[in-house]
Amino acid sequence: MSDVDTKIVSLKIEAPEALVKQTEEFTKQIITILPGIHCAIGYGLANSMLIEGDDGNIIIDTLESCEAAIELHKDFQAISSKPVVAIIYTHNHADHVFGTEVLAGDNLSNVKIYSHATTRTILDVTGLIQRITFQRAARQFGMYLTEAHGIVNDGIGLHLKFDKNNRRSLLYPTDTFDTDSLNLTIAGRNLVLYHAPGETDDQIVVYMPKEKVLFAADNIYKAFPNIYAIRGTSTRDAIQWVSSLDLMRNLRAEYLVPSHTKPISGAEYIYETITIYRDAIQFVHDQTVRFMNQGFTPDDIIGKKFIQLPKHLKEHPYLQEFYGTVDWSIRAIFDRYIGWYSSKESDLNPDAPIIRAQNLIRLGGGSKKVFESAQTAYSEEKYQWCLELTEALNLHPEDLNKSEVIQLQVLALQKLASFQTSANGRNWYLTKSLEIQGLIEIKPSPNQVSQTIMNAPLKSLFMFLSINLNYQKANEVNQLFLFHFQDTNAKFSIHIRNGIADVKYQWPENFQSSSIDVIVEVTREEIWKQVIARIKSPIEAVSDEEIILKDGSGEINQELIVPFLMFLTMFTSD
Numbered sequence: 001m002s003d004v005d006t007k008i009v010s011l012k013i014e015a016p017e018a019l020v021k022q023t024e025e026f027t028k029q030i031i032t033i034l035p036g037i038h039c040a041i042g043y044g045l046a047n048s049m050l051i052e053g054d055d056g057n058i059i060i061d062t063l064e065s066c067e068a069a070i071e072l073h074k075d076f077q078a079i080s081s082k083p084v085v086a087i088i089y090t091h092n093h094a095d096h097v098f099g100t101e102v103l104a105g106d107n108l109s110n111v112k113i114y115s116h117a118t119t120r121t122i123l124d125v126t127g128l129i130q131r132i133t134f135q136r137a138a139r140q141f142g143m144y145l146t147e148a149h150g151i152v153n154d155g156i157g158l159h160l161k162f163d164k165n166n167r168r169s170l171l172y173p174t175d176t177f178d179t180d181s182l183n184l185t186i187a188g189r190n191l192v193l194y195h196a197p198g199e200t201d202d203q204i205v206v207y208m209p210k211e212k213v214l215f216a217a218d219n220i221y222k223a224f225p226n227i228y229a230i231r232g233t234s235t236r237d238a239i240q241w242v243s244s245l246d247l248m249r250n251l252r253a254e255y256l257v258p259s260h261t262k263p264i265s266g267a268e269y270i271y272e273t274i275t276i277y278r279d280a281i282q283f284v285h286d287q288t289v290r291f292m293n294q295g296f297t298p299d300d301i302i303g304k305k306f307i308q309l310p311k312h313l314k315e316h317p318y319l320q321e322f323y324g325t326v327d328w329s330i331r332a333i334f335d336r337y338i339g340w341y342s343s344k345e346s347d348l349n350p351d352a353p354i355i356r357a358q359n360l361i362r363l364g365g366g367s368k369k370v371f372e373s374a375q376t377a378y379s380e381e382k383y384q385w386c387l388e389l390t391e392a393l394n395l396h397p398e399d400l401n402k403s404e405v406i407q408l409q410v411l412a413l414q415k416l417a418s419f420q421t422s423a424n425g426r427n428w429y430l431t432k433s434l435e436i437q438g439l440i441e442i443k444p445s446p447n448q449v450s451q452t453i454m455n456a457p458l459k460s461l462f463m464f465l466s467i468n469l470n471y472q473k474a475n476e477v478n479q480l481f482l483f484h485f486q487d488t489n490a491k492f493s494i495h496i497r498n499g500i501a502d503v504k505y506q507w508p509e510n511f512q513s514s515s516i517d518v519i520v521e522v523t524r525e526e527i528w529k530q531v532i533a534r535i536k537s538p539i540e541a542v543s544d545e546e547i548i549l550k551d552g553s554g555e556i557n558q559e560l561i562v563p564f565l566m567f568l569t570m571f572t573s574d
């Protein structure tokens, strides 16, 4: 505790005392729940659990990167050096799946990886929005923040150990199930895997009926549930989450081991804790829908403080808003049912941000006057208004010195951060304050980008080509390219037309050779991945005859390199 106290003093940006105290929840340790059942806390953002069996061990969740898993692997090995025979992914989130390669140790090639069937499907499409989610996750988890910048913790874990130097090795599940539950006996241990959609749709919880230990995944942790993640997710289904918590509490477990924050014990206490958690989710869901039905927008509901947690929920240690918040949940639940439109007519076809900024500044008597208003707002502690004004001035500074605007905006962001109980909100404001000063640029390193491409299934790479099509370049183009991979016999086709790339995982049936622009024969899938990852140039691949270009009738014609290169230039993510 004394450790933590000195940190507060050294922080430039203040933090709510409760959020600082939450750090104690993540003290690095391995807690033995029962003989042979252990929970490791504080090695990564999430916990990782070790179950010792007769002739092998089971691990539940594997942290967020290889680096985060190295120390844990050593410490698990010290507890038991039996081979890891099974790994269970409770869900697809990065903080639960990326340390597998390290934690599986010597048994990597034989280990069985269990998950719900939907985990695999979600992992396949995660790359689709990878760029934006990397950036937003970096803000939510404060991935670029140091203690000097004011990071306290990540609300449900100390810190997401992932930056541009870390390696993520994604190993796909080998054994999935799509039923409600799966009964397993692994190394003499009986486990029941329940599909329990909650914090994610693919969430599973693991129950050991004999020992009465429930591994709760992310369906409950000691912080307000993240019904919506500001890093960018679709709203979690509150009703499903509640019914999964009902399933969990009715197991009457003696030990509850969540994948974030400390385990708890005692059947009665666990039942009560899960009950209060499910009640809070139901309360926020039901009341949001109630006020929605009365015609209120999220701004109304939040602005008028219509929804306040009842006292016994508000004061409960499991419902403090260190992670999710009631207000963000209200917005999310509205959005899940109603979509983006608030119903306010001025929101229907709003002006572009720059036009709104110009109008606001004109109304305020010009940028100098508005800047003075922003300064006044700051000194009157109206930090939100100060932020709004500086955001507008940033877009339309007129004759102002932009660095002055940024300075004030940074101060407003820091103040707003200091009042946030949610680590997510605090980290976001603080990260943004570094970004606008040009101190950091959030993007994965070229190494990480190429690693992701090299690890991805070929099918996903083709799927993602369509979202990288630069439609301005593809305008007026009508071309059909066929691909064949000689090592795996995989076939794909891409038809560019009307500004879209129609990607199919097969060749069209009964095609006419004249309708084909180029047939691309690739000797090995690896070569194509290298070209996409820009490790190998397409010209080199063609001249090395690793890529062979043919016309529609199957004749080799290396002059097709020109349309082939033109084709590739149409797919740029920038």
Ligand SMILES: [Zn+2]
Binding pocket: 046, 093, 095, 096, 218, 259, 260
């Ligand atoms: Zn998690």
